[in-house]
Every structure is written in structure tokens, then in C-alpha cells.
Amino acid sequence: MRAHATARTTPREGHGVARVRLHDHHPAPADVRGEVLAGLAAPAKHLPPKLFYDEAGSRLFDAITELPEYYPTRTEIGILQAHGAEMAARLGRGRVLIELGSGSSRKIQTLLAALQPRVYVPVDISREHLLESAHALAARFPTLEIQAVCADYSGPFALPLDPTWGGLAAFFPGSSIGNFEPDQARRLLGRIAAVLGAGGRLLIGVDLPKDPAVLEAAYDDAQGVTAAFNRNLLTRINRELGGDLDPQAFDHLARFDTERSRVEMHLVSRLDQQARVAGEVFRFRRGETIHTESSYKYAIAAFQRLAQAAGFVPEQVWTDPHQRFSVHCLRVDS
Ligand code: AVI
Numbered sequence: 001m002r003a004h005a006t007a008r009t010t011p012r013e014g015h016g017v018a019r020v021r022l023h024d025h026h027p028a029p030a031d032v033r034g035e036v037l038a039g040l041a042a043p044a045k046h047l048p049p050k051l052f053y054d055e056a057g058s059r060l061f062d063a064i065t066e067l068p069e070y071y072p073t074r075t076e077i078g079i080l081q082a083h084g085a086e087m088a089a090r091l092g093r094g095r096v097l098i099e100l101g102s103g104s105s106r107k108i109q110t111l112l113a114a115l116q117p118r119v120y121v122p123v124d125i126s127r128e129h130l131l132e133s134a135h136a137l138a139a140r141f142p143t144l145e146i147q148a149v150c151a152d153y154s155g156p157f158a159l160p161l162d163p164t165w166g167g168l169a170a171f172f173p174g175s176s177i178g179n180f181e182p183d184q185a186r187r188l189l190g191r192i193a194a195v196l197g198a199g200g201r202l203l204i205g206v207d208l209p210k211d212p213a214v215l216e217a218a219y220d221d222a223q224g225v226t227a228a229f230n231r232n233l234l235t236r237i238n239r240e241l242g243g244d245l246d247p248q249a250f251d252h253l254a255r256f257d258t259e260r261s262r263v264e265m266h267l268v269s270r271l272d273q274q275a276r277v278a279g280e281v282f283r284f285r286r287g288e289t290i291h292t293e294s295s296y297k298y299a300i301a302a303f304q305r306l307a308q309a310a311g312f313v314p315e316q317v318w319t320d321p322h323q324r325f326s327v328h329c330l331r332v333d334s
Contacts, residue, residue: 019144020134023160025151027125033278036237040282040290047233049179049293050154054236058129060229065104067225069217072175075325076205077106083318083327084114090316090329091169091201094118096161098170100153100192102133107173111203112141119165123149123157154180154188159195168200175207175325178262178296182306185296189310198334202312206326208319209297212256219254219263219295227252230265230292243277253289261302265293300326 030050039046053061065073080087091097093116099108102122112120120137124130127150134148151157161168170192177185192202209215219226231247238245250267257264269284276282284290298306303326304314312330319326 019142020131020138020146020148022127022131022134023147023149023151024127025149025157027150027152032237033241036241037278037280040277041280044291045282045284045288046291047237051233051236052229052293053126054232057229057232057236060225060232063225064221064229067218067221067223069221070226071214071218071324072205072207073104075320075322076173076175076327077104077110079205079318079320079325079327080107080110080114084110086316086318087111087203087327087329088114088116091115091203092167095167095169096121096165098123098159098168098195100170100172101174101176102130102148104173105133105136108133108137108171109140111171112137112144115169117144117169119145119147121147121149121159121161123151123153123159125150125152154184156191157195168196170196170200170202171204172202173205175205175295177204178207178298179293180296181294182296186306186310189307189312193311193332196332198332200332201315202328202330202332204328204330206303206328207295207297208324208326209261209299210324212258214324215256215263215297216254219265220252224252226254226265230267233292234267237277241278243275245275245277246273249273250290260294261297261299263295263297264291265295266291298326300328303328 035048064070095117096119097115097117098121100123102124122134130148130150134146138146147160149159230252234245234247237243249270253266253268255264266289268289271286274281274283300317307330311333313333315331316329317326
């Protein structure tokens, strides 16, 4: 992240006075080439899951959240709707609400209605996505002050916070924390705690471990949308790095590793083959896999231990009636 962020208000026709201010930290573009070449050259091949989200991948992910098998999104929304008032009481109304990753508009709208914050600070790496959702919310909540921050929250980040705004609360939905390795997750939670300061609160959605058949279906749906999402990684690499990987020569695989409590997604080579990426040749044996994503599932006590190691005190946790998903309220220890 560059030292100096630029700030500007972003007027939009038809929305009256814009209440959206953009703070652009100009997040460095990912070193796609370096990460892909290193991942494909490793003895256990792997690719970084953040590469899923190009335009086509983001559209496929939106479609995943609507699938009958993919329970997390609708379950988390149900929890927010059922317990919004209690969450607002914990987090405090009329405060500053930071959202990490400006993702599902249904989730944030439910929370904004319950919390009625005085300032909303969405943080997202994609400038277009950030502004699009900020302006949509500005139209829906015309009195809300929106300070949108374009930054990569998975690394060190600072926010444009005015001390007169009072207490801070953050929202990190979708079990996105599960896509980080536990060590990285602890470090990320530690950075969030540092941004919030003593007494600040974090509301975080965390997927729970469950029957492996339910988990594996959620990541390998009958319509093949998740398989397309997984293979799109290869299409993106071909386009951006100049490659001739054949996405159809790889099978989509999702499996739950009970010991590590994580769903792993892989692309499995259907045959002995080789492909060229950015001028380098890579060989794949039949059955060899490229590990593309881990999605950790944390039991309530396990997640609370992780949060405590990062400087939080667990305050409350809400789940759905089937114990599929959890939403934790954590307070930064003083
Ligand atoms: C974004 N993230 C929390 C999703 C998950 O469930 O781990 C990504 C995903 N991968 C396949 N389906 C959804």
C-alpha cells in the first residue's frame, strides 16, 4: 500500500448530493506471474485462491451463493435477520461500521438497518466493486456518511478514522476468514484488533464443521458452477500470462479433510500432459492435483481460541437452528 492515499467525493447523477468519499490506497496489483509460476513449480502444485475473482470468477461466485447446496450465504443472512437487534445492542448503535470486503449487499443492508451507524467504512481491493456498492447503499440510506477505502485488507492497512466519530465496529462476513491458513488468519485478526483499538468490536461470520457430505456438496454442486469457478482459474492464467492450459483436461475435486477441518478444492489432471505458462513448461501426471483453495471450518470453541490469540475477547455467538454457520461478536481486549 502506498504511503499517501487520495481522497475524493464521487458524485453520481441521479443520487442528489453524494455522501460517498473514496480513499484510494492504490493497492499493489498482485504479482500474478510470480505466484503462479512458483505454485506450478512446487512439488505439491498450488495456485492462490485470490486469483478466482476476475470478472468471470466474481460472477460465478455470485451464482455459487445462490446454489441450493451452498448453504453459507443464505444461512448467515438468516442469522443476521433473526438476531440483528441483539447484534446492534452488542456493537452499539450510531457508531462507525467498517466492512472488510464490500461483498453481499443483502448482508450489509440488514446490518445497516439494525445498527444505524453514523459512518460506514467499506474496505475492498476492487475500486469498481467498492464504488458500485457504496453508491447503491448511498441511494438506499441517504443520510449515511460513507467513507469508502480501496485497500488490500489482507496486508497491513490504515483507515481514515476521525477520533470524534467514537467507538468502532467491524463486520467481516461470509467466512472469508476460512480462506486464510490459521496462522495468517490469526495475524489478520490481530491487525483488525489493532485498527479497532481497545473496546472495539468485530462481528464475524464463520462456517462450522459438519457432515462431510454436506460440505462436499456445497463445494461440488450438481450444476457444476463451482467446477466452472475452479477451472476459470486456468482460463484467467491463459489470458493474463499467455498460457495453453486446457481447463477441460482437469477435473474439479472438493474434499473435506476432517483432521484439518477444511474443504480443499483441487484441479486434477485427467491425463499425463504438459502446458506452457509465461514461456515455461509444466508437466502434470495423470491424477496429479493443483490445490486451488482451502476453506477452514471452525467449531465455536476453536474459533474463539484463534480470536483470543489475536487479542479479542469472545462476547457472544449466534448460530442457525441447524448449527451450520456461526456469527461471533468479539471485543478487543483492553
Ligand atoms: C469466499 N469464500 C468464503 C468461499 C468459501 O466458501 O470458502 C469461496 C468458495 N469457494 C468455493 N465455493 C465458495
